[in-house]
Amino acid sequence: MKKIKFLILAIIALIAFNSYSQETSNFYATMSLQDARELKKDLPNEVEILAEKRNEAAVYLTPLAGHKLHDRVLVHGPGYIFKSSLEEAIAALDKPKRTPQNRLAFSITEDALVNQTLGLINTQNIEDQILELEAYGTRYHNRPSATQAANDLKAKWEAMANTYGRTDVSVRLYNHVNTQMPSVIMTIEGAETPDEFVIVGGHLDSTSNQGNNDAPGADDDASGIATITEATRALFEVGFVPKKTIEVMAYAAEEIGLVGSAEIAQNYNNNNVNVVAVVQFDMTNYNGSANDVSFITDYTNATLNGFLMQLLDHYNASGPHQITYGTSLCNYGCSDHASWTGEGYMASFPFEANFGQHNSNIHSPNDTYSLTGTSTHATKFAKLCAEFLIETAKSDGALAVDETLIDTVFVTVNDSNLEYDLKASNESFTNIEIYDVLGKKVLDSPISTTKGSLSLHSLKSGVYVATFVTEAKSVISKKILLK
Numbered sequence: 001m002k003k004i005k006f007l008i009l010a011i012i013a014l015i016a017f018n019s020y021s022q023e024t025s026n027f028y029a030t031m032s033l034q035d036a037r038e039l040k041k042d043l044p045n046e047v048e049i050l051a052e053k054r055n056e057a058a059v060y061l062t063p064l065a066g067h068k069l070h071d072r073v074l075v076h077g078p079g080y081i082f083k084s085s086l087e088e089a090i091a092a093l094d095k096p097k098r099t100p101q102n103r104l105a106f107s108i109t110e111d112a113l114v115n116q117t118l119g120l121i122n123t124q125n126i127e128d129q130i131l132e133l134e135a136y137g138t139r140y141h142n143r144p145s146a147t148q149a150a151n152d153l154k155a156k157w158e159a160m161a162n163t164y165g166r167t168d169v170s171v172r173l174y175n176h177v178n179t180q181m182p183s184v185i186m187t188i189e190g191a192e193t194p195d196e197f198v199i200v201g202g203h204l205d206s207t208s209n210q211g212n213n214d215a216p217g218a219d220d221d222a223s224g225i226a227t228i229t230e231a232t233r234a235l236f237e238v239g240f241v242p243k244k245t246i247e248v249m250a251y252a253a254e255e256i257g258l259v260g261s262a263e264i265a266q267n268y269n270n271n272n273v274n275v276v277a278v279v280q281f282d283m284t285n286y287n288g289s290a291n292d293v294s295f296i297t298d299y300t301n302a303t304l305n306g307f308l309m310q311l312l313d314h315y316n317a318s319g320p321h322q323i324t325y326g327t328s329l330c331n332y333g334c335s336d337h338a339s340w341t342g343e344g345y346m347a348s349f350p351f352e353a354n355f356g357q358h359n360s361n362i363h364s365p366n367d368t369y370s371l372t373g374t375s376t377h378a379t380k381f382a383k384l385c386a387e388f389l390i391e392t393a394k395s396d397g398a399l400a401v402d403e404t405l406i407d408t409v410f411v412t413v414n415d416s417n418l419e420y421d422l423k424a425s426n427e428s429f430t431n432i433e434i435y436d437v438l439g440k441k442v443l444d445s446p447i448s449t450t451k452g453s454l455s456l457h458s459l460k461s462g463v464y465v466a467t468f469v470t471e472a473k474s475v476i477s478k479k480i481l482l483k
Contacts, residue, residue: 023142023212026062028089029080029257031069032332033057039069051090056332058089066256067209067363076220076283076351076358077334081342082257084178098344103196104276106307108314110390112406113240116477117390118321119435119465120234121382126375129226130218130285133204134369140212141181141205141253149204150182153225153250157186160229164236176263179253181205183260186232190245190393197268198393199247199278200228200385201261203254203336209363218369219352220362223285223378225250231385242393244276251336254282255363261336269343277304277392278347280337283362284381285372288353291326292380296349298329299338304348311387316380320463320479323380328355350384352377409468411478418454418466418480422447433467434459456482 028050031039036057039047046065051058059080061069069079083089136145154171161169168189173182184204190196202224206217216222228248252260268275293312295305309325316323328351332338337347352358361367408425411418422429432454434443442464445454456464461482468476 023063026060027257028083028086029059029061029066030056030083030089030092031059031080035069035079035332039065043068050086051093053093056093058083058086058093060086070209070363076330076362078255078257079331080257080333081262081338082178082253082259100301100341100344100346102303102346103274104392106303106310106392108310108391110395113238113395114315114387114390116467117234117238117240117386118315118383119467119477119479120237121230121379121386122234122435122441123375123379124441125230125233126223126226126285126378126382127369129229130222130369130375130378133222133225134216134218138208138213138215139204139206139217140208140215141179141256141259143212146181146205146252150184150250150252153184153204157184157229157232157248160233160236161186166236168241174252174260174264176252176260178259178263179256181252181260183252183264184250185264186248188232188242188246188248190243191241192243194245195274196244197247197273197275198242198244198389199249199275199340200231200281200389201249201251201278201336202228202281203252203260204250205253205255205260206367207255207363208365208367210365214365215363216365216368217362218367219283219285219359219371220367221254221282222369223283223352223375224281224381226375227281227284227378227381228385230379231382231389234382234386235389240390240395242389242395244393246389246393254336258333258336258339261339262342265339265343265345269345275340275345277388278337278340278345279304279308279385279388280335280347280349281381281385282335282349283352283358285375285378286352286359287372287377288357288359289326291324291354292377293323293325293384294328294351294354295325296330296334296337296351297327298331299334299341300348301341301346304346308348308350308384308388311391312384315387316383321383323384325350326354328353330355350381352381406476409476409478411466411480413456413480413482416455416457416459416482418456420452420454420466420468422450422468425450428471429468430471431469433469435465435467436462
């Protein structure tokens with residue numbers, strides 16, 4: 001019995017030591033050669049350049065150097081890619097650089113379904129999710145709260161799928177070699193070509209250069225996790241069934257060198273998983289630039305970036321869902337998209353602001369939701385995420401509402417009353433939901449007759465979306481103007 005107790009204590013001590021050593025010990029990585037040389041000049045005792053090839057360097061550096069790299073050189077992200085050994089770091093330099101192949105003919109065809117979904121994106125849900133993740137205090141990868149956050153997110157995504165009766169959805173933890181924190185992966189199995197994968201993701205962990213016990217990470221990257229969660233929930237609400245398989249990923253340990261995404265992307269590549277496109281959502285809620293979205297153009301795929309821009313031109317050029325965009329740079333090891341790019345996949349990274357105009361409070365105890373006090377900026381990214389998933393994975397039509405059904409629902413607004421006529425439809429409707437332009441549900445009323453009215457006197461003048469929900473959980477959305 002004493003031997004067993006001693007063994008348990010030894011294991012606990014070893015885990016604690018390994019967790020601590022990851023914060024205090026030197027580690028191997030690759031980074032931009034220019035950044036490595038500048039860092040070596042500034043901190044000669046904190047970094048050792050082991051090898052150079054083309055524009056990259058293999059390095060051995062201290063955690064202090066890692067923090068300084070972000071502060072001095074980069075707009076976002078760790079600025080390096082973690083490697084578990086000298087051999088792995090050197091091998092990474094010698095690895096042939098693969099040009100991502102366009103595995104998909106991108107097209108925009110799903111107007112009806114996308115427009116229904118845009119009206120369902122709920123700003124309040126995004127706020128609630130950000131605050132929920134911030135409340136852990138820290139999600140630094142080797143803290144128990146980080147693993148707890150992963151387990152809780154898995155349970156949340158499972159519950160969300162169950163709420164909408166999605167038997168085609170599964171959620172799993174992905175355990176890693178170089179961190180004890182697991183990633184979380186939600187899979188929506190494709191109805192026609194399940195071996196083709198469309199991926200969106202963000203990182204679940206957080207960090208602080210003032211001590212990792214106080215790293216709320218509200219914008220970096222609770223906002224991204226909230227963004228992809230709400231986009232997926234809206235797809236469930238509209239009844240979207242994809243032809244291709246969708247995976248929604250919450251990566252572990254991005255802040256220490258893209259650890260979680262690197263292991264996943266390498267595993268997918270080694271197993272010849274056909275990933276047609278990947279989009280990263282890392283920091284979405286700080287409105288720091290004139291444009292809403294800044295597409296990062298380095299270490300991303302120009303074709304995929306162009307398609308996302310086309311989506312915004314098509315669906316968000318004007319009106320209540322308007323989203324403006326520009327381009328910017330982010331440099332080496334910026335975020336998890338770089339892991340997929342490195343494995344030869346098409347990846348894109350729509351960011352919250354231009355270079356240098358992002359949230360300056362990230363990686364500190366001040367990265368809290370109170371800085372913005374609203375989730376309206378992240379809502380725009382959730383809309384882009386939903387558009388991307390629908391148009392890339394496409395619908396198999398199983399639960400989609402066709403145009404003929406939409407035309408059987410008649411809606412007018414007179415004297416602040418919504419008047420509706422559903423007699424021409426063969427569907428049974430359960431309720432009407434009214435959403436404002438930010439996607440927040442402001443009214444919800446049951447439907448008891450095929451012709452009736454709903455008072456809108458409690459609402460301010462403006463544009464709203466009236467959504468009629470069928471017994472089969474399909475929805476028909478109509479834009480209305482309240483004068």
